[in-house]
Amino acid sequence: MKKIVLAILTLLISTAAVAQKANKRKADALFQKRSYLKAAQMYEQLKPTVEILQNLGDCYYNNYMMKDATRAYAQLYLTKKETDSIDKEYLFKYSHALMGIESYQRADSVMAVYLGFPVDTPKFKANLQFNVPYDYVIQPMAKNTGNGDFGLSFNGDKVVFASYRTAQGNYTWNEKPYLDLFEAVVDENEQLKRVTPFPKEINSKTHESSATFSPDGRFMYFNRTGDKQVEVGDDKFATLRLMRAEFVEGKWTNVTDLPINDNTFSTEHPVLSKDGRRLYFSSDRPGGEGSFDIYYSEVAEDGTLGQPQNLGNVINSKHREQFPFLSEDGKVLYFASDGHQGMGGLDIFYSRNYETGWDKPVNLGETINSSADDFAYVVNEKTDKGYLSSNRNKGTDNLYSFVRFENEASYMVEGEVRDKNTKNLLPGTTVSLFDENNNLVGTMVVGEKADYVFKTQPNKKYRIEAVKDFYIPHSEEFTTNEEGKMRYTIELFVECYDDAEEIITRRDDGKVQIQMENIYFDLNKWEIKPEAAGVLNTLYDLLVKYPSMEIELGAHTDTRATNTYNLVLANRRANAAVDYLANKGIERKRMKAKGYGEELPLIKCGDNCTEQEHSINRRCEFIILK
Structure with a gap:
C-alpha cells in the first residue's frame, strides 16, 4: 500500500510540475505576443521567480495598472538584494509605478538607486511652481470617460481624435476594442459634439490614431498598426506605421504606407509644422538615444x-x-516624456529652439501634469486654449481641454554644474540660491543633466552655490535687471579636492586620502608629540581652507599585542588627534575618529615583520568623507 501511495504522489507531483511548466511556456508566449492581461493571469498562478516577476510587473505597467505593477516590482526589488541578475531598468519602472500611486518618497529612494544620486520629487514640484511659463485650468471633454479618447488634433474648425467607442475587434494588449479615427466639433462648453467616424478607407480592422493635416487640408498623415505580426528578437508584434491619405472630391483616398516605415520598429505620432515643410514624429528605430x-x-x-x-x-x-x-512659428516644441524628471508616467514638456539648437526641456508643471500619463498636448496660441490626453482617471485615456495663463514668475536663473577640469556634468550636486542678505531662496539637487532653474526678482543681487561631496564648494554672484522676462545662464564649475591640492589623492579603492607624514606615538602611548602636532597643524590649515570638508582620522597599529589591546590603543590615538584639532577650533562634527587596530596592515608580514615593516603599519590615515 505504501508503494502505491508513493507512486500516486510521485505521479501527481510530476503532473503538477509539467502543468506549471506548460503554463509558464504559454504565459511567456502570450507575453512575447504582447497579450499582457492574459499573460498576467497565468503568471499570477506561478511561483514568483525573477523572470516571472519582471514579466508580471511589465504586464501591469504596460496597461497602467500601477498598483499591481508596484506589487510585482516590489517583490522583484527585494529579490535584487540577493542577486545581480536583474536588469537595472526595472528599478526605473518600479519608481514610475510608485509615482503612479503617488508614493513619491519610496519612488525617489528607488530612483536614487537607479540614477546613483539623490532625487527629491516634492522639491522638484515646488520649484516648478515658479519656473513654468504657464498655469493651466483643465476639464474633461466628455461625460462618458470610458471611450479611450486621445490624441486630438486641429483640422480647420473641427477636431480629430482616436477612440475605441465603435467597439470593433479585440486588441490583446489591453483586451479593449481597436482604435479608430473620429471627427467632431467642440462646443462653447469645450465638449465634443457631432462625433463621426472616418470612412472605411481610413478606419481599418486594426488601430488608427494621431492624425495631422497639411495647411491646405489636402493631406492627412496618421498612424495605423501593421496588419501582420513580425518577430523582432524574442518578441512578436505588429509595428506602428505612418500613413498618408489625400482628400479628393470630398473623399479620403490614395492611402499610402510611407517609406520611412519598417517592420522591425514603430513610427508614430506625426505632426506637421504649420508651413507643412517638416513632419515630426516619434520612433524607436535603431540609432536613437533609447x-x-x-x-x-x-x-x-x-x-x-x-x-x-x-x-x-x-x-x-x-x-x-x-x-x-x-x-505656430516652429520655435517651440511640446512633447511627452518619461525620461526627463517628472511626476510619474509621461509628462508634458516644452523646449525652445535657438540658433544653437534646442534648449533643455522644461516640465509644464503640476497644474497640467499628474502622476499618470499626460500627453498629446496641442494649443491655439492666439486664444491660449488647447487640449491634452491623460489616463489620470482610472487608467483610461481621456481628452481634456485647458485654458492657460501666463505665470508671473518672469525672472529666472538657470544653468548647469560641471567639473572644472574635465567639464563633465555633475548630477547629484546640491545647488542653492541666496539673496544679498545671505538668506536661502531655494535649493535643489540637480538631476541627470546637472541643470538647475530658480525663480528670481528684478533688480536684486544673488549668490548661487554648488556643493558636492569631494568637491570644493563654488559660488557666483549676479544681479538681475528690469528688462522683462529674461533667463540668466550661469555655468557653475566646481573643482574636486584631488585636482586642487597636491597632497590629496584618490586611491585605487575609490577613497580620497590626504597624503601627509605619519603621526608617531610612543610605545603604548597616545599623547600627541611635537612631531605629530606639526602634521596635524597642516591638516588644520586644510580644514580651515575648506570649511565643508569632513574627514576620518583612522589609526592603525602593528601586530605586537593582542587584537583587543591594539583596537583600544588605536581608538585612543585617533580620538587624541581629533581632540587636538577640536581644541584648535575645528568642529567635532566634521571629524570622525576610527581605530582599526591591526586589521588593515599596509604590509602583511604577520608575526615575521621587521622593525621597519612594523613602523610602516603603525600609522594614521586621513580620509575625506565629504
Whole structure:
C-alpha cells in the first residue's frame, strides 16, 4: 500500500510540475505576443521567480495598472538584494509605478538607486511652481470617460481624435476594442459634439490614431498598426506605421504606407509644422538615444520625405519621448516624456529652439501634469486654449481641454554644474540660491543633466552655490535687471579636492586620502608629540581652507599585542588627534575618529615583520568623507 501511495504522489507531483511548466511556456508566449492581461493571469498562478516577476510587473505597467505593477516590482526589488541578475531598468519602472500611486518618497529612494544620486520629487514640484511659463485650468471633454479618447488634433474648425467607442475587434494588449479615427466639433462648453467616424478607407480592422493635416487640408498623415505580426528578437508584434491619405472630391483616398516605415520598429505620432515643410514624429528605430525618440523629416514639394533626423540628446533621453507638437512659428516644441524628471508616467514638456539648437526641456508643471500619463498636448496660441490626453482617471485615456495663463514668475536663473577640469556634468550636486542678505531662496539637487532653474526678482543681487561631496564648494554672484522676462545662464564649475591640492589623492579603492607624514606615538602611548602636532597643524590649515570638508582620522597599529589591546590603543590615538584639532577650533562634527587596530596592515608580514615593516603599519590615515 505504501508503494502505491508513493507512486500516486510521485505521479501527481510530476503532473503538477509539467502543468506549471506548460503554463509558464504559454504565459511567456502570450507575453512575447504582447497579450499582457492574459499573460498576467497565468503568471499570477506561478511561483514568483525573477523572470516571472519582471514579466508580471511589465504586464501591469504596460496597461497602467500601477498598483499591481508596484506589487510585482516590489517583490522583484527585494529579490535584487540577493542577486545581480536583474536588469537595472526595472528599478526605473518600479519608481514610475510608485509615482503612479503617488508614493513619491519610496519612488525617489528607488530612483536614487537607479540614477546613483539623490532625487527629491516634492522639491522638484515646488520649484516648478515658479519656473513654468504657464498655469493651466483643465476639464474633461466628455461625460462618458470610458471611450479611450486621445490624441486630438486641429483640422480647420473641427477636431480629430482616436477612440475605441465603435467597439470593433479585440486588441490583446489591453483586451479593449481597436482604435479608430473620429471627427467632431467642440462646443462653447469645450465638449465634443457631432462625433463621426472616418470612412472605411481610413478606419481599418486594426488601430488608427494621431492624425495631422497639411495647411491646405489636402493631406492627412496618421498612424495605423501593421496588419501582420513580425518577430523582432524574442518578441512578436505588429509595428506602428505612418500613413498618408489625400482628400479628393470630398473623399479620403490614395492611402499610402510611407517609406520611412519598417517592420522591425514603430513610427508614430506625426505632426506637421504649420508651413507643412517638416513632419515630426516619434520612433524607436535603431540609432536613437533609447526607446522612443523624436525625429523629423523634410517634406518636399512632391510630398516625398527626407531622411529622418534625430532631434538629439537635449530633447531625447534613453526612455520615451513621444507626441510632438509645434508652435505656430516652429520655435517651440511640446512633447511627452518619461525620461526627463517628472511626476510619474509621461509628462508634458516644452523646449525652445535657438540658433544653437534646442534648449533643455522644461516640465509644464503640476497644474497640467499628474502622476499618470499626460500627453498629446496641442494649443491655439492666439486664444491660449488647447487640449491634452491623460489616463489620470482610472487608467483610461481621456481628452481634456485647458485654458492657460501666463505665470508671473518672469525672472529666472538657470544653468548647469560641471567639473572644472574635465567639464563633465555633475548630477547629484546640491545647488542653492541666496539673496544679498545671505538668506536661502531655494535649493535643489540637480538631476541627470546637472541643470538647475530658480525663480528670481528684478533688480536684486544673488549668490548661487554648488556643493558636492569631494568637491570644493563654488559660488557666483549676479544681479538681475528690469528688462522683462529674461533667463540668466550661469555655468557653475566646481573643482574636486584631488585636482586642487597636491597632497590629496584618490586611491585605487575609490577613497580620497590626504597624503601627509605619519603621526608617531610612543610605545603604548597616545599623547600627541611635537612631531605629530606639526602634521596635524597642516591638516588644520586644510580644514580651515575648506570649511565643508569632513574627514576620518583612522589609526592603525602593528601586530605586537593582542587584537583587543591594539583596537583600544588605536581608538585612543585617533580620538587624541581629533581632540587636538577640536581644541584648535575645528568642529567635532566634521571629524570622525576610527581605530582599526591591526586589521588593515599596509604590509602583511604577520608575526615575521621587521622593525621597519612594523613602523610602516603603525600609522594614521586621513580620509575625506565629504
